Amino acid sequence: MKKRSIVIPHEHGGWAMVSVPFLLGLFAGKPQWMHLPLFMGWLFLYLSSYPFLQSMKNKANRRHWITWGTIYGLLAACCLVPSLVSHPALLVFGPLLLALLSVNIWHTRHKSERALLNDLCAILMFSLSGAAAYLVGGGGWDRMMASVVLFSFLYFTSSVFFVKAIFRERENRWIAYTRAYHILLPLVLWAAGHPWMILAYVFSAARAFAFAGKPMRPSKAGIIEIVGAVLFVILSAVLIQR
Template sequence: MKKRSIVIPHEHGGWAMVSVPFLLGMFAGKPQLMHLPLFMGWLLLYLSSYPFLQSMKNKANRRDWIKWGTIYGLLAACCLALPLLSHPALLYFGPLLLVLLSVNIWHTRHKSERALINDLCAVLLFSIGGAAAYLAGGGGWDRMMASVVLFCFLHFTSSVFFVKAVFRERENRRWVAYTRVYHGLLPFVLWAGGYPWMILAYAFSAARAFAFAGKPIRPWKAGIIEIVGAVQFVILSAAIIQR
């Protein structure tokens, strides 16, 4: 890796996962000014994790990766200081985040980042950002917090299956079947969980999966589909949970 003036993750999925759960959690509670430094700290933690994980894969210029990870980490600490002082209960998320991050570190060291369990742990890690935003917005350790995490986990797990079914596992009939079965079961899971109207928020994801799973698709087109899916998911989910 050549030294750069700045290091920024290039995966569009990561940007969606760091922002969508947070926004949903914020709207599930009550938007506060405190959400601004909390989100900046959450975003900077994501930015910090990227170069640190890269340093474990790329020995060349490792010092540069670590430098940027440290810079982002220090900035994250500055942004999170006030939210943590105002809402000390946010610290309870720390141990769980560390456990999930350790799974990502293990897979990175073993060059198996594409493993399903690694993807699901990353999805759950980012989904917890929604719980933190909900807590900072006046929410408690209640059913709504669990629902925010569940909704985001289901949405981004849908993305994991979709991406695998149109790229790396496109010619694997079992993966295409897994993708369609997953999306076919989603309405029943939501109905059983007491949120039948949330089915509307996943309709786009299901249509996308059944239309494109197993078929070749250009990365830019998949990216646009994912962005549209994330935007409509936030809008519909926020409207439904506030009913």
């Protein structure tokens, strides 16, 4: 990496987690113009967290990472001001995000980013953007807000199990875990009062049973994940208010 190159995260999963929960919250409420600065602020927060976390692992280019993390952080602050002024209740999410981010920082410092707890905390952190979008869209602190967070959390947790089953530990328990997870999903959604939402997870389940434990090129896995995320958003937009 050149010293002056722009820092952009390359993980497709990260980009999906930035956008999908937010879109779910938008669909659950009513689209507002304020969603635009809110999303841009959220996007820049993600862009800011990436170089700061990288600076903890790459001491050789630490100044470069911190510089870009600061730039993105300032842009995030500028974008978030209008949303926070119009919806002060958004400040409630601040301590929650910091608490979850602290778990990611701990795992980064201990070089254990692949730990399941680290993944789940990151997923929950990203899922909270759906709650924020729902609040800005006229929603409240209600059951629908909790459902928006739950739907995103369940979807990306399924992706974590799937990725572990095909890349990291495909010869052992992760194959069983990812399949068992998708078998239990309908029960969780039924208990949450949204049985129709299981249709949004059909592609995820098919992916798990068809490919878990089989060797797969990263490019193919990336395409499958992108297709799955797009289908999940489209189906969720139709089903989330049922």
